[in-house]
Amino acid sequence: MKKTKSICPVCQKKIDAELTEVNGRILITKTCKEHGTFSATHWESIEVFNFAEKFDYFKYFGDANAPKNPEGCPYICVSCKNHVSSTVIGVIDVTKRCDLRCTICFSSFDEHEVNYEPSKEKIVEMLKFLCKRKPKPPALLFSGGEPLQRKDMPEIIGAAHKLRFMTILATNGVRLAESPELAEKLKRNGLNIVYLQFDSFHDKFYEKIRGRKLLKTKMQAIENCRKYDIEIILVN
Ligand code: SF4
Ligand SMILES: [Zn+2]
Known part of the structure; x- marks a missing residue:
C-alpha cells in the first residue's frame, strides 16, 4: 500500500520497504539482497497509522533522496530540510x-x-x-x-x-x-x-x-x- 525506505537490520544498508495492511495492523516488509527478507509490525492500529500519516513531513517537504543530498537520509544528517524541526x-x-x-x-x-x-x-x-x-x-x-x-x-x-x-x-x-x-x-x-x-x-x-x-x-x-x-x- 505504501513504498518507503528502511535499513537492513544486519548490514544497516538503506533498502526499499513496503507497508501493507494485515489484520488491522501495518506491517513493514523489506528485502536486503545479501541478508534476505525481514518483516515486522510497523503500527499496531490502522486508524492510528492513518492519523499519523497526516504528519508525514516527507509529503510536504519533498523527496528524501533529493539530488542535493545524493546519498539521501539517513546518511547525511545535518538537519536537512526533510528533518529540520523547530522548538515545540x-x-x-x-x-x-x-x-x-x-x-x-x-x-x-x-x-x-x-x-x-x-x-x-x-x-x-x-x-x-x-x-x-x-x-x-x-x-x-x-x-x-x-x-x-x-x-x-x-x-x-x-x-x-x-x-x-x-x-x-x-x-x-x-x-x-x-x-x-x-x-x-x-x-x-x-x-x-x-x-x-x-x-x-x-x-x-x-x-x-x-x-x-x-x-x-x-x-x-x-x-x-x-x-x-x-x-x-x-x-x-
Ligand atoms: S524535587 Fe528533587 S529532583 Fe526536583 S529539583 Fe527538587 S531536589 Fe531536584
Ligand atoms: Zn543487509
Whole structure:
C-alpha cells in the first residue's frame, strides 16, 4: 500500500520497504539482497497509522533522496530540510531553589554558588523572544529547581498565558499539596498542565529517592489540581 525506505537490520544498508495492511495492523516488509527478507509490525492500529500519516513531513517537504543530498537520509544528517524541526516546547528554568533534596537531583544546591534565578522581567523578555521565533513554539515548560518556590510563579504563568502559550509547570507537588489556593490562582492565571513528579505508589521509594515519604503529598497535589480542573501528567 505504501513504498518507503528502511535499513537492513544486519548490514544497516538503506533498502526499499513496503507497508501493507494485515489484520488491522501495518506491517513493514523489506528485502536486503545479501541478508534476505525481514518483516515486522510497523503500527499496531490502522486508524492510528492513518492519523499519523497526516504528519508525514516527507509529503510536504519533498523527496528524501533529493539530488542535493545524493546519498539521501539517513546518511547525511545535518538537519536537512526533510528533518529540520523547530522548538515545540520551550523550557525555562526559573529557579534552582527547592524544598526537597533528592539524591538523584542534577540541580545544584551548593550554597557557595550564585543562585540562578532570572527576574520576572527577564523571563518576560525570554517569552517575548520566543514569540518572535518562526514558528512560535506552542508551549512553554517552566522547570527548576522547584518553580513554586517562587512567589511570583502565578504572575509568570499569567504573562505566558497572555502571550498565548500553552503553559506547563514541572513540580514536585509539595506546594500544590499545601495550598489549594495556589492551585486555584495558577489555574486562574492560565496554567494548562502540571507535570507532577510521581515516582511510585509506595513510600519506600520516595524515602529512598526523595529523602522522605511523599505519597500522601502527591495524592493531595493531584486532588488540589483536580479541584480546579488543571490537567496533570505524572512524570517519573
Ligand atoms: S524535587 Fe526536583 S529539583 Fe527538587 S531536589 Fe528533587 S529532583 Fe531536584
Ligand atoms: Zn543487509
